[in-house]
Amino acid sequence: MPRIKSDPKSGHVNLKALAEHLELSQTTVSLVLNDSPSAKSIPQETRKRVMEAAQKLNYRPNYFARSLRQNRSMSVGVLAPDLSEGYFTRVMSGVVAELTAAQYFYFTACHDWRPELIAEYPRLFLERAVDGILLLNTPVEFEVSLPIVAISAHESKPNVTNVLLDHERAVFLALEHLYSLGHRKIAFMRGPKAIPDSEYRWEGIQKAARTLGLKLDPALMTRIDATGWKMKSGLHPMSPEIGYEPMHQLLERTRDFTAVFCFNDIAAIGASRALSEAGLKVPTDVSVVGFDDIQSAAFFTPSLTTVRQPLQEMGRRGARLLLDRIANPKGDYAAAVVMQPELVVRESTGPTQAGA
Numbered sequence: 001m002p003r004i005k006s007d008p009k010s011g012h013v014n015l016k017a018l019a020e021h022l023e024l025s026q027t028t029v030s031l032v033l034n035d036s037p038s039a040k041s042i043p044q045e046t047r048k049r050v051m052e053a054a055q056k057l058n059y060r061p062n063y064f065a066r067s068l069r070q071n072r073s074m075s076v077g078v079l080a081p082d083l084s085e086g087y088f089t090r091v092m093s094g095v096v097a098e099l100t101a102a103q104y105f106y107f108t109a110c111h112d113w114r115p116e117l118i119a120e121y122p123r124l125f126l127e128r129a130v131d132g133i134l135l136l137n138t139p140v141e142f143e144v145s146l147p148i149v150a151i152s153a154h155e156s157k158p159n160v161t162n163v164l165l166d167h168e169r170a171v172f173l174a175l176e177h178l179y180s181l182g183h184r185k186i187a188f189m190r191g192p193k194a195i196p197d198s199e200y201r202w203e204g205i206q207k208a209a210r211t212l213g214l215k216l217d218p219a220l221m222t223r224i225d226a227t228g229w230k231m232k233s234g235l236h237p238m239s240p241e242i243g244y245e246p247m248h249q250l251l252e253r254t255r256d257f258t259a260v261f262c263f264n265d266i267a268a269i270g271a272s273r274a275l276s277e278a279g280l281k282v283p284t285d286v287s288v289v290g291f292d293d294i295q296s297a298a299f300f301t302p303s304l305t306t307v308r309q310p311l312q313e314m315g316r317r318g319a320r321l322l323l324d325r326i327a328n329p330k331g332d333y334a335a336a337v338v339m340q341p342e343l344v345v346r347e348s349t350g351p352t353q354a355g356a
Helices: 015-022 026-033 037-041 044-056 063-070 087-101 115-127 167-180 197-212 226-233 241-253 265-277 311-327
Strands: 075-080 105-110 133-136 148-151 160-165 186-190 221-223 259-262 287-292 305-308 336-339 342-344
Touching: 015 026, 015 044, 026 037, 026 044, 075 087, 075 115, 075 311, 087 105, 087 133, 087 311, 105 115, 133 311, 148 311, 160 167, 160 311, 167 197, 167 259, 167 287, 167 305, 167 342, 186 197, 186 241, 221 241, 241 265, 259 265, 265 287, 311 336
Parallel strands: 075 105, 075 133, 133 148, 148 160, 160 336, 186 221, 186 259, 259 287, 287 305
Antiparallel strands: 305 342
């Protein structure tokens, strides 16, 4: 078998050198490395030998040449409000897994809900010749000719595929759970106006309340103002502060409630802290329900009852749809892909006290 020669500048071998080393055609080696359907006709032993040699000899594909052949940059842009712990880290883990498996590079940008950045970053993505754009909880407030997939954006626009949660089902699961425990005086912590999910989830709450016969008392409603808390406190908008402050203000007005349904888990953690500081125990005095099922929800004390979004799978599905749209731009794609929620009951909810 001939000796292998590596590129002294890069320290790895190219396709031609790897094929010569294995005494196979470049076509055969390429089919195996790209996991092409045609590779199934190649003997298993040969495929195994190719993969082992590629790993041992530090093979790296020439993406520049590949992109020229395919007329693609093999990269996408990912735009999100932020990438803090919680919703975004779980979604991004799915996005990264899918893009990495497809050997796609990705640029990430965080707009922090600044309108000028929401408008500017897509243009910068275009300048970097990305093949498509993936939006996380970000409205489509720009016009581009590229394929776009939006996760939790609720955008009804041409050339955009939405990956959404069934919010009506999600909030019904939460309210039905509280109702079954005897809760009738339920406080609601609505999401920030800027987040697309907020209004859709609130509409779902109103519908679920009518179905269950629950009264929505305006005196028991509060709202997260992520931008306002950030400006006042200097904290990140996804800090538990976003739930702590609204709950603190609600408690100053009234304590006449037995449960609270928070916009997300981060807010629920902050709300639980405010309740504890006010001398109220969770769930003995007040039951708390979150939303998302972030990783820390199960380890918070008490562990958090929450509505689980399949966040990682939503990220995977969104990335996969974007890659499909890039590969087949003339394909017929649904306007929306709806994902299903799951109620996760933990320690933060319990039955109402007698007479409450």
